[in-house]
Amino acid sequence: MATENMIKQSLSQFTVDFYDKIIAAQGDSLKNVFVSPLSIYTAMVMTMAGTDGKTRKEIESTLRIPKQLLATCPHKQIGTTVQQFFKPSESVQLSLANRLFVVQPATIVERFKQILTKDYNASIEQICSLPSDEAKRQHINKWTWENTGQKITELVPTNAIDEDTVLALVNALYFKGMWKNQFDKQRTFRGDFTCFGGEKMDIMMMHVEARFPYEELTDWSAQAVRLPFKGTE
Numbered sequence: 001m002a003t004e005n006m007i008k009q010s011l012s013q014f015t016v017d018f019y020d021k022i023i024a025a026q027g028d029s030l031k032n033v034f035v036s037p038l039s040i041y042t043a044m045v046m047t048m049a050g051t052d053g054k055t056r057k058e059i060e061s062t063l064r065i066p067k068q069l070l071a072t073c074p075h076k077q078i079g080t081t082v083q084q085f086f087k088p089s090e091s092v093q094l095s096l097a098n099r100l101f102v103v104q105p106a107t108i109v110e111r112f113k114q115i116l117t118k119d120y121n122a123s124i125e126q127i128c129s130l131p132s133d134e135a136k137r138q139h140i141n142k143w144t145w146e147n148t149g150q151k152i153t154e155l156v157p158t159n160a161i162d163e164d165t166v167l168a169l170v171n172a173l174y175f176k177g178m179w180k181n182q183f184d185k186q187r188t189f190r191g192d193f194t195c196f197g198g199e200k201m202d203i204m205m206m207h208v209e210a211r212f213p214y215e216e217l218t219d220w221s222a223q224a225v226r227l228p229f230k231g232t233e
Contacts, residue, residue: 006069007081011041013064030196036173038085039096043171045078046098046122049115079119091231092177097147098122101140101168103161137161140168147172177229181210 015037022033041063048059060070069077086096098120102108105128116122130136137156144155155170187207192200213226 003069003072003077004081006066007078010064010066010069011038014041014062017062017064028197038082039171039173042082042096042098042120043169045075046116046120046171047169049075049119050109050112075115075119079121083121089231092229093149093174094177095147095174097172097174099143099170099172100124101136101170102126102128102166103136103168104128104163104166106166133161133163133165134158136165140170144170144172148174149176177232180228180230180232181208181212183208 018035018037018040022035023030044059044063045065048056048063051059065074082096086094098116099122100108100116102124108124113124116124127136127139130139137158137160140156140161141154144152151174152172155172156168161168183206188204189207190202191205193203193205195201215224217224
């Protein structure tokens, strides 16, 4: 299997596992969750670069990274493949930013630095000199805010940074796109949305008339439609 295909398969398997865990953890009280498995996968694989022994093996297993890939130079290959998802486009904004914040004085192994900066295009910032844990927290949140189109303001919650926090590895993913077939705001209406458990919710719904790829998901008694963004196929 080609290296790129192994990485994509690893990411796909991790994504399925991750969503299964989210649904299972919610039990009978399912809630809407917006999350990027790619963002988490990238942060975890960078963390893996700084681990060894049992911890490393657990991360490798969780991320479903095959042994054939681990036998090579996985970080260079994974970093290259991940960056391919973020090719520049005139109509779609998609960016990924990674930064390691050194919160308390610590010696960072040179090999770890090289992997982060060269393979994952990550930056490293020393924030030990900031006057308080709260100042460090706000500094990290400001960086996240700047790299997510000013959308994520409180990535690091209050009291999450304390004297025991040595490093903070942060991954920021930002996406903004326009529908290829725009929805007319004037055609927005209220309607019943059927939840997973069968109950109904009164919500605002969008409406558009166009030809889209469509699929009947008989196993789930559901239908799916692909809505492309401008500049995409």
